[in-house]
Amino acid sequence: MLHNKTYTKSFIALTIVLVLCFFVNISLGSVSIPFNEVFKSLTGGLTANPSWQYIIQDYRLPKAFTAIIVGSGLGISGLLMQTLFRNPLAGPFVLGITSGASLGVALVIMGASIFSGILGMFLISKWSLVIAASIGSFLVLLTVLIVSTRVRDTMAILIIGLMFGSITTAVVSVLSYFSSMEQLQQYIFWGFGSLGNLSWQELAIMFLIYSLGVLLSVLSVKALNTLLLGENYAKSLGLNIKKSRLLIIITTSLLAGTITAFAGPIAFIGLAVPHITRQIFITSNHKILLPAVFLLGAIIMLICDSIAQLPSTDYTLPINAITSLFGAPVVIWLLVRKRKMLF
Template identity: 60%
Template sequence: MGSVYIPLRTTFDALLTGTSDSGNWGYIIWQFRIPKAISAIIIGSGLSLSGLLMQTLFRNPLAGPYVLGVSSGASLGAAILIMGAGLVPFAIAIDNPVTLVVASALGSFLVLMAVMGMARKTKDSMALLIIGLMFGSITSAVVSVLSYFSEAEALQRFIIWSLGSLGHLSWGQIGILALALLLGLLFTVISIKSLNGLLLGETYAQSMGTDIKKARIYIILAAGILAGSITAFAGPIAFVGLAVPHLARQLFDTTQHKVMVPATLLLGAILMLLCDIVAQLPGYEQVLPINAITSIIGAPIVIWLLWKRNKMLF
């Protein structure tokens, strides 16, 4: 769906044969709509899995993929590139989208490395959570300072980036995102036993023979890779990583990660695709910010499920 109407039969022909009756339609399908749909699947799955990992590690239902400050680090990298060009003595090609991705990825990577360094020295997971939040506060403060001194055009460009977008990724960038998702999923699968043990606390997990420090590093690395890479390529996308794990628990009525991991991946992809359909405004040229749609659609669903379950308990 989109601003240009394409018959359903033409869409199926393009998907099955790689060609269509109109060259323009085929270009729109293969160079814009299919990449955007695949991006939505990867981004929704990755953010949801990252949120599940953080909620399990910190045993906090309000934890999301960005609690470690990784998203704030990516925002700082983007802010320095977009709004700091006039404040630094060297010029940067801010109009190049590849440069923006590299800057965002570098910012998230540096914050992730700092948090992982703290994870090696910190025994308490709650202290690590607070440290991550403090990293996020520091980077957000720097972004605020840059926003205050930036020009209106640069500030508007940064705001547009911060609203998130799914429709500007190339096939190469989608491939990188897919590799990041597979890498994060690999670390998650390795940590399945540790994640199930952490549901009952670190003491119980240790009694099961879990190496807490090693498990914590694997989990943080998986969540950081997922959240950092997605933020770098698509901007900060809110709510999905926080809400989808709750949806999975409500719908599948379990906390076992052998079920929760695939359920979270699937529900995250579905929710992001639905949000993208609404944001696209089929038949119109305008595209709504994906951040706003994820909250508008997802929040009522979670509220309804929680209300329904609590109503059944009393």
């Protein structure tokens, strides 16, 4: 049995690990910068080499913050979906939020020129991608939600999510058949996911929506805990199911939609982080799980990003590949070791 005291210890430990990962993440990269210089730059001092200063403050620092936002945000939205649908396989990716975002982006990148010529070219900016991804993910989630009220079977909802994935792939292949090499490449690169390339301004906007999402997720903690009993019990406890469900879905689409919009479809994190957290904290209480998922998501994303940098080489691997390559074995190992699938 775990007492609250043990939780406090774990939280302190995780926070320390997070800070460590943050510094390690910033000190690693294709250009090797000595650790004391990194520290100097972060504390406001001048580095020996001015370009180091630039690399750290305008590239690595926003990237590290993005990693924290992406990891924690996707982890939280995965947790919300798993509890709402009472299915350990749920996550933003499985339920088609990411597919929706991809479809939105594909339509803007590849469809714009087909449909509207010059106007289309004008549309392709960072912001139009962000907006398209947000709208796409929200619409898909809404559809899944409406369907979920009709079919009671949660497995059916997952299959519907997968179907949306198939529809997206189909539409994207039709679009790519008609689009140019450059457009195709732009779409594929978006699909790799990327934590870099965000300016401080973009980061600020992402952070704003993300904060709103996190705030809403904190507000839905009580509802989430009640939903652990199942919907009928939750109803008998006076929970307004429709309102709570809407709140949880809006929260998820804000978090996952925004993150996918700015950083591309990041696979795996949303599904795995809640499981890793449950295995470590051995609880289903969202008052513990939510902050734990936040910390672990951020830590795992920072580690993945550090690996993706291939330290001291000029190559950067797609973050999407790393999250799965690194994360999937971790989940398998945890499940094999503990033997018990906790949910």
